[in-house]
Amino acid sequence: MIDAMIEVRGLLVRYGSATALDRVSLTVERGEMVALIGPNGAGKSTLVNALSGIVRPAGGHIVVRGRLGHVPEGRQLFHDLTVDDNLMLGACRSRDRDTSWVYDLLPGLVRTRKQRADSLSGGEQQMVAFGRALMSRPDVLAVDELSLGLAPIVVAALAERLAQLNRERGLAVLLIEQNARLAFDLCSRAYVLEAGRIVTEGPSAHLANSAAVAKAYLGGALDEPA
Numbered sequence: 395m396i397d398a399m400i401e402v403r404g405l406l407v408r409y410g411s412a413t414a415l416d417r418v419s420l421t422v423e424r425g426e427m428v429a430l431i432g433p434n435g436a437g438k439s440t441l442v443n444a445l446s447g448i449v450r451p452a453g454g455h456i457v458v459r460g461r462l463g464h465v466p467e468g469r470q471l472f473h474d475l476t477v478d479d480n481l482m483l484g485a486c487r488s489r490d491r492d493t494s495w496v497y498d499l500l501p502g503l504v505r506t507r508k509q510r511a512d513s514l515s516g517g518e519q520q521m522v523a524f525g526r527a528l529m530s531r532p533d534v535l536a537v538d539e540l541s542l543g544l545a546p547i548v549v550a551a552l553a554e555r556l557a558q559l560n561r562e563r564g565l566a567v568l569l570i571e572q573n574a575r576l577a578f579d580l581c582s583r584a585y586v587l588e589a590g591r592i593v594t595e596g597p598s599a600h601l602a603n604s605a606a607v608a609k610a611y612l613g614g615a616l617d618e619p620a
Contacts, residue, residue, distance in 0.1 A: 397424045399459050399534040399566040400445065406453035407440050414440040416590040417454065422534060427560050427567040429577035429598065431611060432587035438570045439467050441587070442536045445568075460533025467538040467570075469523040473512035477503055480511055480522050484529030496525040499555060517548035524552060528559075534566040535559075541573045549573075553580055574611035578602045586611075 400422040407415040415437045422428045432438050443449045445456060446464045463484075471480050478493055485491045497504050500521050506514060511522060520540070527535060537556065541549045557580060559565040571577040577584060578598040585595040586607065594601065601607045 399424055401457040404454035405451055407444055408452045414590055418592055420585050422566050422568050425564040427581040429569045429581035429584035431571055431574045431577050436587045437590040438587055439538055442538050442570055445536055461530055463527035463530050463532030463535045465523050465527045465537040469519045471511040476508050477522055478507045481525050481529055484526035496528055500525050517544050536568045538570045541576055
């Protein structure tokens, strides 16, 4: 698939004797926003960590065309460094460490740029993690649990920025989420991962109207952002 920014075929990942991903295949096309949803322990973070080279697959193939930016689950900031320093670390392999364009995109960070990361709120920390990934000038962005632990108003602001980057810059996005409603609203296509396997995939509107998907992912606590 020549237009696929991410192409995963038959991905197998094991931790010791435990199989975390069992022959998983998915694609993200150029300029596309794709969601990967599933319960805790399904293997979602393992998949994005395999894309980033953090974990080594036991089998299968991964192709990433262009630069991959990774917003990790739990933010994983350097808490004793300032916001500005955390952002610049995202450009450690680039000569361009100008952070001004990230502050233009995320103006809520301007007043915190000289603060230590551990002094920020959860929403501010997520914005820093988001901005740090963007500092690599990625062609495709993998966002692991955008909404985790954040207030709905913060999630909405970050989701709008993500949609803006896709709309205006053609940034391809793989969004890993437990919040299925948010994922379906943002992304035109989605995969459902359970126990290390893709159990269904298709247009988000189709999956949202599926009785099985709706029962498992669109009811109860998942109605609202986590």
